[in-house]
Amino acid sequence: MLNRLLAPLLAVASLGVQAQGTVYRCPGPPVLYTDALTAKEASEKGCRTIEGTPITVMQTVKPRAGATAAAPAAAEGQRGAESRVDNQQQRARDDERRRVLQAELRQAEERLSSAQKEFNNGQGERRGDERNYQKYLDRMAELKDSIGRYESDVQALRREIAKLP
Known part of the structure; x- marks a missing residue:
């Protein structure tokens, strides 16, 4: 008798899960959460299913039309003021x-x-602390990597200096 009562409840509960569909998390910037893919499409894109995890969708607020028109004008006014630097001040900078x-x-x-x-x-x-030969090899490898980074830093700084008037 208990089985007869539970059977309809289980059927209704399973319908609710089926109505929601399978939600997939697809990799890549930006990460995509979707239930609009078939299982084949999801596997082709490298997506994985998310089960039992609640998903919250947040919508962004669209700015008002008046605010968007005023912002570029204000920013342009600031840029205009910043670009008016006399030659002596620019030379000092x-x-x-x-x-x-x-x-x-x-x-x-x-x-x-x-x-x-x-x-x-x-x-x-x-x-003296490198009794183990592998420690010595690791330190040498680190030094070699550091030398490469330092060489690229020096080159980048020289390029920046060459760009200056």
């Missing part, structure tokens, strides 16, 4: 930027030189 970039370049070159000296073309000295 450029000189300051050059000074800062040159200081960064000196530091980057020092880091590169220090790392190259320690690396010693892959024949760096073993430290």
